[in-house]
Structure formats: structure tokens, C-alpha cells
Amino acid sequence: MSENSPAPVGSDRRTGTASVGTVRLTVAQALVRFLTVQYAERDGSRERFIPGTFGIFGHGNVAGLGQALLQNAQDPADGEAPMPFHMARNEQNMVHTAVAYARTKNRLQAFACTASIGPGSTNMLTGAALATVDRIPVLLLPSDIFATRTVDPVLQQLECETAGDVSVNDAFRPVSRFFDRISRPEQLIPAALQAMRVLTDPAETGAVTLSLPQDVQAEAFDWPLEFFRERTWHVARPVPEPAALERAAEVIRSARKPVLIAGGGAIYSEASTALEAFTDATSIPVLDTQAGKGALSADHPLCIGGVGATGNNAANELAAEADVVIGVGTRYTDFTTGSHTAFRHPEVRFVNLNVKAFDAAKHSASMVVSDARAGLDALREALAGHRAPAEHAEHARALRTQWETLIEPCFAPHDQELPAQTEIFGALNELMGDEDIVINAAGSMPGDLQALWKARSPLQYHLEYGYSCMGYELPASLGAKLASPGSEVVAIIGDGTFQMAPQEIATIVAERVKVILVILQNHGWSSIGSLSESHGSQRFGTKYRMRDEDSGLLDGGLVPLDIPANIRSYGIEVQEVSDTAAFREAYRRAAASAEATAIVVNTNLYGPNPPGNSWWDVPVSEVSTLESTQSARTAYESRRSSQHHYL
Ligand SMILES: Cc1ncc(C[n+]2csc(CCOP(=O)(O)OP(=O)(O)O)c2C)c(N)n1
């Protein structure tokens, strides 16, 4: 590739010295080249920010970004870094893979994802929403309709009669933290720089979308060489404002029964050591959210575990009594707050330590806008010498011991033909190493895992419960393994979830990535089935059953889907088991294998699930002719009356 004169001056990529001159490249070639020289740095450790691109080609990107990626691989410019390409099977899945990678890297790296026009691009919308809800960086490059409009309507174009500049890609706007459409080549320069800013800003990050019209991708432009110099984006650790810190410390000093809730932010900011030091110094018990489990090791005597709708009784009792709740890096979803019923002290106050003011302000809190690690260290110093009352910590430890006794039966064999999934989780928790990764997102499993799982490292418990997206687990296992090759990566996948997105097994096989897929076959939805039953809807439409010729309903025999055979067809080994001892054996074989394998476990659709006494607000029909619904409504109204506004 030749670069236009004048020749680059002082174009040392390493030092980032200014370069003079231009180079003629297409927009797609320029974007790929730009992305290969972006770095992120935190605490002195620096890595290339975009390690590769996932993609599926169609007419929207095959000759634009596809050509640029090929050229990058086959004919790189002098000193140009490679941009590894990974071919996915479904666009939604590739975003899940990218999200899992970025999460495992604590948001210090993120993949790019390229998709074709129309359905290829809109298939990424769910992944975009997931990334934005979960605050995980991913760079999305959907292709767009011609900027020139000469050939409109192009294949797969939505024709908006009232606005010529609208395409299906406008649907990315609400689910992206930054969106731009590159209608002219030079727009790429500010857009690419803004994209990097948002991706590497812990308070802003999420899906970033650069919509790339098909014609513009292939259009050439004389780019300033300066655009392609190596850039380092410093991932911030904002420190708390002293006055905010003092206000927060005062609230905490006044507390008789404080608790701390560790959310995902505590993990992404690598605040575990700071959290442990804070806990040891203050004796304040630590509860966790789905994203925050493992921030404090389960072995710590004041790690009480999951709080809220899927939490455990010990954590929920402490939450109910708490006069001060310290939220660290949490968004306070309805699962964490038990739909605003978990915190019951009439004068409960909140202290929220969050890098995002939006979250810090929740529940009328005393706000500390700060990085979790920096904030915890500063708060510990501001509280020097202060400890929560000794009887409070004692009470927390006693509740924890009681809960551990209460859940023992969850792990023992039940008197039923097929195991409860809790038995399998107990075995898995024992078999997996501290640095291994368990992945799950939807079904009845997140509730059981949040209540029962003991995470001994911040890496181990990878639950996507912000968007709780069926289909995340399997492609996410690929992303997590690419990010942490030394970890055993286990995706726990319900049979419903499996049927939504099995196809990325082909990508896992092609990439030669070793993961362990654990599929729980219970012929339906244990989760929504029990929710339906408790809410008066009689498990309607929640089982995989044949349409019965007499009743006309889906309540006939089992649908003859052979999941093991289906998985085997992708070329990987499958073991099928129906009891916990056999599962242990199967896991040991899977762990010993060098290749991806699957274990299909037949489990009981009806659980039982762990004990629990918390609540989740799912409205029940106010009027109904069904007795089941009427009684569920009465129970619903009584629980709803205990909701708080936290003002
Ligand atoms: C994409 C998506 N669609 C629908 C839902 C709503 N939903 C939550 S759990 C569930 C059923 C999950 O079934 P399965 O994977 O078999 O797990 P199980 O409930 O049996 O544990 C559904 C439909 C969801 N979370 N995600």
C-alpha cells in the first residue's frame, strides 16, 4: 500500500509523534487501521483496546469492511497491526460473545462487530441493548443504505415516506451510548474518536454504534496520517469530592445496622482488595447483586451473599433491618431491591458510591460519584477508627451460618426420579476452580445460583442479569474463554435457551475453543412456569409439549427433540446424565478434554428450588373469571402494599 507524499515525518507509531501527510484509503480501510492502534490504559497496564472483529458479511459490508479486513490480513501497510477476524453464525450471538469478552476483561478491551444491511444489522439490536443495560463496551458496525440514495430502495431497505434519512439502523439510537451515521468519509474522524471516548469511559460505556452506509464504506478519502497514530485512552478512576465523602462518612458513622451491597461496578473497577479492607476495617456485612457476586470472596465471614428477589434469607433479613445501605457500583434493579420491598427500616438511608451520577443518586442517596476502588479506599480512610456495632456483625455471621444449614438439603439427592438442578449446581461449585468461569443469564438458574453459589474470585460468577437474555450463555462462553484462556469456562444453558441459539457451537468448534456446555433438559420453562403458577396463570404455555388432538392445547406428549443428537451434529462430544454422581464423572471427563464438550443433564422441571422469602413485582390481572387468578391477585395486592419509595 502506498501513502501519498509528503512522506510521513516522525511517524513513530510507538511514541505517537506527529505524522505529516495523508494516505488515500476507503472509509472501511481507514476504520480498520484506526482501530488497530487504539490502546486502553489503567493502573499502568496497557492493552490494545480492540483485539479483533466479529462479523457476518452480506451485500452491505462484504465489499467495504470485508475488503478492508482482507487487505489488513493479506497486504498490511508498513507496521500496520493485524485485526483478527472471527466469523459468527448469528449477529445477536456475536455481540453476546463480544460482551462476555469485554466483561471478562473488566471493560479494558472490547470487540468490534460488523453486520450487513437490514436483518444482519437489526439482529444486533438485542446485543446492543444488553451491552448498554449491562454497561459493557462493544463497538457495533451495522451497515446502512446508500448515502447517495441513487439506487433506493436497496435490498432490505425500510422506506420511510416522511423521512429520507431514516433507516432500520435508527433503532440503534436508544440502545447505544453513542450513535453516528457516517454519511461522508471525513465524518469518520470525529465519530471514531468519540466512539473510543465513550467505550473507554467507565461512566458512559455500553454499545457504541457507527452506522456505515454501504457506498460510503467503499469510498476513498485522503486521510491525515495523524489520524492513525497510536493513541492511549486512559480509563479513569475518578476520586470522590471531599465534601461528598465527608457527608457519606457521617451517615455511615450514625448507622446501627449498616449493610454494603456490592454490584458489578466493584468488579469492573477491580475493587476486591479495597472492599475486603473496607469490610475488615468497618465490620459492615457485604451483600451482593448478580453482577457483583465474587467482589468479596464467599470465604470472607462477612460475605453474606445475594440480596433481593433472588437473594438468600440471611442477606434479606439484614437488608430488611438495615438503617443505612451502602451501594457500591450497583444500579439497584428490581431484583436487588425486591421491587422496593427488601429495605424495610422506616428511616433507611442510602449512601451510593458509583462512577455514574445517575446511579449514585438513586433512592435519594448521599452520593459519592467515584470509581469503586478509589471510593472505597477513601471512605475507609474517612471512617478511620469507626466500626459497626459488634453485635451487628455477630448477628450477620449467625444469619449466614443459619442459611448455610438451611440450604444443605438443596445439594443432597431429592426423593424424585430426576435431580433438582440445585444438586448439579452444588457439584459444579465444588468441581470448578476459583479462577474458572460459570456463565448463565436466564431461566430458573439465575435465582438458584444467586442464592446458592459461592464465588471465591471476582472472575468466577458471570451472570448476565441486567438484560437476562436467553441465548447469551452459549456465545458468551466463547467470549469469556478468548478473554481468559487459562480458565475452564462453563455455560449453564436451559433447554429453552438452548433452542433459541444453539448455532454458535459451530463458531466454537471452528475457533478450536474449549468450553464446557451444561444443558439442563427439563422440557420447558421451570422459571416462567412457576411464575405463571404462582401468579394465577396455571403454567399456561410454558412446557414443550405436542398439540393434543383432543384438547387442542399444547399439553400432549413431550416434543421429541433430541438435544444430545443436535449438539453431536456440530461435531462435539456429548454426555447425557440423569443423576448428580454421573454429572460429577461427566464434568471430570469434560474438564480433562482438550476440546469443547457438552453435558446434557435431565432435571426435574418442578425443582425444588432454594428456600426464600423475598418478592418480585409481577402484576396479576386485576379482574378475572379464573379462581387461580383472583386468589393470586389478592396475594399480589397484599405484597404490593409493602413497597417503599425510598425518599
Ligand atoms: C430472549 C428472551 N426471551 C424471553 C425471555 C423470558 N424468559 C425468561 S426465562 C424463560 C424460559 C427459560 O427456559 P429454560 O432456558 O428452559 O430455563 P428454565 O426456566 O427451564 O430453567 C423465558 C421465556 C427472556 N428472558 N429472554
Ligand SMILES: [Mg+2]
Ligand atoms: Mg427448561
